Amino acid sequence: MKVLAAMSGGVDSAVAAARAVDAGHDVVGVHLALSRMPGTLRTGSRGCCTVEDSNDAWRAADQLGIPYYVWDFSERFKEDVVDDFVAEYAAGRTPNPCMRCNERIKFAALLEKALALGFDAVCTGHYAKVIEHDDGSRELHRAADWAKDQSYVLGVLTHEQLKHSYFPLADTPSKAEVRAEAAARGFTVANKPDSHDICFIPDGDTRGWLEERIEMTEGDIVDHEGNDLGKHPGANAFTVGQRRGLKIGKPAADGKPRFVLEIRPKENKVVVGPQDLLEVDRLRGIKISWAGLPLPAAEAGDEFECMVQVRAHADPVPARAFVTEETEDDDAATELVVDLDGPLRGVAPGQTMVLYQGTRVLGQATINSARSRQWDPSAVS
Known part of the structure; x- marks a missing residue:
């Protein structure tokens, strides 16, 4: 299989690329240049996609003996992720830029280019698992290491994208094992800290950053x-x-x-x-997508049981969901309605809710409204 390995410069993507090579695939490494400030250097564990990260990815590819390229996706990243982030906040919503990046950059723009160049799959260091059935259909599932599981941020992947997604770390029992493997292979990134926070706001001051743009x-x-x-x-x-x-x-x-x-x-x-009014028991979502083939009940508009997760590292909670057509101002819109068996606190419009059954990811939607059990927002004029 001809595989394009997306190499961020971190330990996970380096080991994922190495495992793809070990599996006998024809592997080419690529680093996505997403920053419009090419001189930016990483500080501790904040940020990603910097000059340092590009160099780290190159060193890992060189050790593996695979071709390595840097692709400039900065303009697409600005339009689809950064500008979307600003627009969502301007509309009073709280977006998740990592979801948009996975959806529109890593598994839309990158995969589209990879397929056009003749690659069969894109390999990444995400902790998640794709299961293929005898009929060729795919499902997305949680990784073996639930503490590092990243299926939530991959909930935006479609069935067609799952056909070309390759996650070699899926069955790895822990991040410690990945670091140990990287060290054994001689990768300089073996002990490199994980990136966190929003990559295009490396100092972590989201409010200050927004005040300059809104x-x-x-x-x-x-x-x-x-x-x-x-x-x-x-x-x-x-x-x-x-x-x-x-x-x-x-x-x-x-x-x-x-x-x-x-x-x-x-x-x-x-x-x-007061804090107790942050509790909600009904979520309504828009921009629905299914990670694999949708459940027959969802296609029929029937209610189905599921678990819902509203943050990358939050615990999923039991719920019942159904898809409905809502009409407002003569415009019809498809909504995913989720009734929670127990309340969730502090859910904001713009967040992503991902639905599960067991370890399987069913799909996702962007939260458009969250209803409190104790408070009617219409009471505030």
Whole structure:
């Protein structure tokens, strides 16, 4: 099989490429240049796709004796990930840029180019597993190491993309084993720290970064009953569940802290309230995709049981889901409705919910609304 190994410069992708070589595949390494600041250097474990990362990927490819290329995807990354991130915050939602990167860059733009060049599959260092059935259909499943499982951020992959996805780390029992293997192979990245935070905001100051790109206008902070509490410098810099940075001069009657319950960008209003009002029991999602063939019940619009996960490292919770057609202002839209068996706290529009049955990833949707059991947002005018 002709395999294009996406090499980020980290230990996982280096070992994944090595295993692809060991399996006898014809492997070519490629590093995606996503940053528009080519002089940027990695600081500790923040950020990725830097000059240092490119050099680390090259060294690993050289040790493996495979061809290595750097592809400039910076413009596509800016349009599909960075600009989308800004637009979502401007609309009062909290996006997940890693989901967009996997969807639109690594498994859309990269895979599209790989197939055009005659490759059979794209290999990455993600911890997830693709299972192929006798009829040729594919399913996406959690990795053996649940602590490192990355199936959540791959929930955006379609059945066609799964046909060309190759995850050599799927059955690895732990990250420690991957590092040990990298060390045994002599890879310099064996002890390189994992990247975290948003790669295009390497200092971790998301609010400061957004304030340079979104026009912030002072507006009202109100409580869950509609009472005016004070002013904010710009609603777009807040997110549901946030506690710090509200700077409300009037304490709550019970003396307990307040949390952001809702952001209303059209009204430039931030709604706050007690922590227990962050609990929701119904999620409605848009931009639905299925990781493999959809369940017959989902296609028929029938309710089906599942587990739902709303963050990369969150525990999944039991739920029941169904797909429905909703009409608003004469426009029909398909929605995924998920009723939770127990409440989730601090769920924000813009987050991704991924559905599971056992270890199998069913699909995903972008959360459009989250309903509280105890609070009706329409009470705030």
